[in-house]
Amino acid sequence: MPTLAEILLKQHDSNPERVAVHVQRSGLADLPISWGQLVSRAGSFADLYARHGIQAGEVIVLVQEHGEALISSFFGAIFGGQIPAIMPFLTEKLSPEKYRTDLANLISVTQPAAIITNTEFEGEIRLAVSEGSPVRAIILTSEAEPALAADFDRLPGLTRPPDSIALLQHSSGTTGLQKGVALSQTSLLNQVEAYRSAIRINGDDVVVSWLPLYHDMGLIAGFLMPILSGIPLVLISPFDWVRAPQRLFQAVSQFKGTLTWLPNFAYNFCAHKIRERHMEGVDLSSWRAVINCSEPVRWDSHRQFFEKFRAYGLKFAALQTCYAMAENVFGVTQSDLDSGPKIEQIDQQVFLNEHIIQQSTTDHPAIVMMSSGKPLSNTEICILDPKGHALPEKQIGEIALYSNSMLTGYYRRPDLTENAFRADWYLTGDLGYLSDGELFVTGRKKDMIIVGGKNIYPQDIEILVNQVPGVHGGRVVAFGVFDDDQGTEEVVVVAEVEETSPEHHKTISNEIRQLIARNSAVAVRTVHLVGPKWLLKTSSGKIARSANRDKYLAEVKHP
């Protein structure tokens, strides 16, 4: 198996003039980076790291905005044989104190030898690097030569062993940053090969992505896979996209983009916030797959997206899904691009009470489930009951996976690594079921509430509460609070509502209680209605159940 550095040089040698990446930044002209430029600049960064005494096998943390320097400094580490780890940068609304603490924690666990950043973030980073820190150098991207005729035959990256760690991926939040997923070169290349064949990458493909590179979907699907495959990539800044989501559609039209990955919320966001004038002349007919990934996939989001953009040439068959995680490098499953994700209408009551999937009948309310497709060719999936036994199809259990692209471990966290595996299987902590070999993800295991010995999945309660008029959709959390008198957990629902009058609150609370009573096996102990923006989300936009539970408990204690 070739090394990553060898693959990059081979892509370069086949045609150095060809564009590897088009970088888009709003307010600036598009920046095409040819293979010649990419390799030369990456060589400059490899040289810079060597000058700072950073060795092969050491970790380099990258804290930079989207742009050419981030790309080049990343591949510079690949050439130098170092282990790059991209970390989010401080934004204007984040608390600097919180950011500093998270960065200090990351440093203490990961022990990076260097941080590469720019002058904008340098001050903040210096504050997080204390005396005696393992960080030997804070390097500025401006120190790298504009181009360098490096001695490419002697790059340390060329001789890295296949099982050496190629990169680290961190997920968001304080816990996530202390848990770097270490991925070997072999795992990375096995994933790229398996995923590439699942979506049948070909020479006409163009990937368009606005995803951040510190997230697995952005780093692998929206960055490394196209580059290692020699497929042109159009990179939009996530910062720009959120302010002008039409940029994605304009870029697809401009570059005849064929492949894009999006988290579920983005389907709704784009469907609601783009005007006709933004779409003038836009042609989406080249888009062959828009793949929904990284949070629960919702059929209704696909429907809204399609209705909005069909007038601009969006094909229904382009709407696809995938289930992915950094621990498998990226993809675990992928919907079949010919037939699309499978849709099932299941019986809500049987789903909530028995965790079994049954087709809905006319007299019971239904939930529409959308599959995430079938396992990739290199990945096996098993659904496990709480004792670790494999479950048959249509029964909900923990999703476990086995593949040749799994993590080597959580970097410098053998404790976490050990807990994550059962025999050779990686335990995802996600819940789901298989139906005709297709995976349906239904929730997560760790937030489970146990009421009187009965397992209650908070997301199931939340789906119900979301249906109550007056409740802000998606801004609901359910969790368990242990009741000493009862000797078991009680379900608490916190929901954001717009109405403020006590009469309205009363009506909404009543409806929530009734709906849950009618549609699940539990009664809700407390319905706590709060104003907008009460609920805490992680930096990746997920409702943080345990943090909201803590906030609720503190509020009840000291109202």
Place this chain on the structure above:
Amino acid sequence: MADDIITQLANFIARDILKEPGRILAADEALISSGLVGSFCLVDMALFVEDTFGVRIDDTELNAATFDTLAQLAALIHSRI
């Protein structure tokens, strides 16, 4: 004129972004740097300004460096009407 713009913006933000219609926003209250108006709502604000005042705010201007308060946003709008 400026006061009228501020009132309309304040009502919109309280009602449609914060979903708290009773919320009173001060003209000098930080909106973006405080995270009060999150990045996912900036585009809503730009669309409201365009529909209401016929003034376009470019996406490159949707940051605290261009405007962070109602007073600053109202001044920006006023200068373009």
